[in-house]
Amino acid sequence: MRQRWLSRRAFSLHIGVLLFVPGCVAAAWWQITRATDGNGLSYLYAIEWPIFAVLGVYFWWMLIHTDYDTVGLKGMRNRAAAVPSPIPVSPAPIPGVVEDPELAAYNARLAALATTGPKTWRSPESVVVRRPR
Numbered sequence: 001m002r003q004r005w006l007s008r009r010a011f012s013l014h015i016g017v018l019l020f021v022p023g024c025v026a027a028a029w030w031q032i033t034r035a036t037d038g039n040g041l042s043y044l045y046a047i048e049w050p051i052f053a054v055l056g057v058y059f060w061w062m063l064i065h066t067d068y069d070t071v072g073l074k075g076m077r078n079r080a081a082a083v084p085s086p087i088p089v090s091p092a093p094i095p096g097v098v099e100d101p102e103l104a105a106y107n108a109r110l111a112a113l114a115t116t117g118p119k120t121w122r123s124p125e126s127v128v129v130r131r132p133r
Contacts, residue, residue, distance in 0.1 A: 010064055017060040024053035 004010060028049035035042035069078055 004064060013060055013063055017056055020056045021053045024049045024056065028053075 028046055031042045031046040031049060035046050068074055
């Protein structure tokens, strides 16, 4: 609990919200004075700045209370390390049923992807198979 509120990251968030909210209050007050002087558009801004202040407090609260070990890329890696990956099992062919060769190739490709993981631009496949037209 203490690390959540007193870490360096949390301290910078506290400073940010302590500067942002009074700034929004000052901007709202300035827009109220402009609106009373006859500027019609300032009525909208006078409502908008307090909404920004409330959103700033909300986001500050959420950033302080987010557990970064369970969300984002780090959370995905932690969950993957905690849960063993299932071993893909090929279903046994049914006797008397002829299997489609394209379907068999597709299922083999899916099984290979399940064991090696997805291919991205960072780790492209070396062989690209194209279907004849």
